[in-house]
Amino acid sequence: MIFRSKAFVVVAAIAVAVFLATVPTFRHFFDLGVYRGAVHYWLIDGGDLYDYRYQGTEYGFTYPPFAGLAMSPLAITSWPVAVAASVVLNCVAVILLIRWYFVPILQSRGWPVWTPCALMFLGFLVFEPSRDTFSYGQVNLLLLVLVGSDLRNKRFAGVGIGLAAAIKLTPVIFIGYLILARRYRAAATAAITCAAVTILALLVAPDASRAFWTDAVWDTSRIGRLYYVSNQSLRGVLARLDAPSMWWLAGVALIVAYWCWWVRTRQPGPAAGFAVTGVVACLISPITWVHHLVWLIPGLFLLLDRTLRTRDRRLLATLGAGFVLMSSSIVWIWWAHPHGWPAFPGSNTYVWLSIAVFLTLTREKTRIGEYAEKS
Incomplete structure (x- = not known):
């Protein structure tokens, strides 16, 4: 079993090396x-x-x-x-x-x-934000x-x-x-x-x-164009639709209000609170480049823990699909033409995933993630 595990890590490392060498995202x-x-x-x-x-x-x-x-x-x-x-x-x-x-x-x-930690390290090398x-x-x-x-x-x-x-x-x-x-x-x-x-x-x-x-x-012109497809924040979504800034301000107000209510009333453990706050930062920031989405990582680990604890196969499948999507560079398909409603579903893929992480983390009433505070 140990030999097979080591062999699997080697095979996975080779696959990751091929992926990094062939996917044009360096x-x-x-x-x-x-x-x-x-x-x-x-x-x-x-x-x-x-x-x-x-x-x-x-x-x-x-x-x-x-x-x-x-x-x-x-x-x-x-x-x-x-x-x-x-x-x-x-x-x-x-x-x-x-x-x-x-x-x-x-x-x-x-x-x-x-062996799992070695595979997880390889996963970080594939996951597009990291x-x-x-x-x-x-x-x-x-x-x-x-x-x-x-x-x-x-x-x-x-x-x-x-x-x-x-x-x-x-x-x-x-x-x-x-x-x-x-x-x-x-x-x-x-x-x-x-x-x-x-x-x-x-x-x-x-x-x-x-x-x-x-x-x-x-x-803000020093940072980059708001509509650029790498900007996976709510502001980027609306910039690609050429929508008024007021829509963004309304969306930010809604998310911040919900976040404040959740922290004050649900009283989550610090690990969950930090994880959700990282996701909120990505959503409300005027510019959230793809590499800024590493702030989702603590939340993803907490969701993995919840999945294993509850044996929720649907959540496990969703996490797996989300990892694949956020490792696929899918949003770059629309890099040349990110504007308008035809590009709306795909060019904002990582925003939809961030919202899904945000809502899933804040859905459970119990205190999640205490293990991360004690390690």
Whole structure:
């Protein structure tokens, strides 16, 4: 049995390698190139951090100045070393996520650990949001680990969220979750941490801080086109329909109201609360690129645990189908023509899946996911 399991992992690894080599979705570490080029231009060449554009494109640095300080070692790092560091850090992040969310599922049922974990690691390489995070050289998995660490850091809960929010604005929503969940000490810790490192960036880099908070943060054209098919948020759906912004605001208000009601009345465990908040962030953000959808991963693990606990075959089949869809790059079929009602069902596939995860996670009244808090 052990031999067969190892052989199966080898066969699966070969299949994944063939998939990664043949599916034309490798991103050539584009975002890592933006990070590295921007901090080099800023710290070595003496330019403005937010004036930089990568290789003649419209894309430049879009994160707060503290993120630039955190990435400053890239300014003196060669390209091969930068790529290697990005891959290693993302691998570490995946291993931690598997340890936190998947290993307890296996151990609680007395199942073997190593072979399923090896297969799960391969699954991360296939799953498009994490696959894109690797191939873009993105930081999403690292931010997810920072936020997730607050589930296990009882003494300094909030520090991870505060640091993540100072690096990228999206995790700020988790401070809102802590307030809704009446975890006021953790919320204060997160807010103080975020403010402290942001002030540190202001003291170290006042010009960059002024440029970001007074101009760059409000300039959505720096990030990309709202209607681009990679934008799998509600705003992207409506932009591809050329619908009024009021529809998006109404949708955001509906989702946020339901999320607030769910947290306050159902009082979910922190693992479930964090998972649902990550999905909400993806749905309501003006731009949610496909690689941002790694925030769905904790929720998917909780649904896997629920499936095994209840032996719900329909949910298991749905999870499997969802994994296949989100590994297939299906939305890119409409990359050239994402507009209008004909493209509406397919070009927004990942949005529909995000909504399905959101509704399924919030449907059950019992506290789910406590195992993830104790691992």
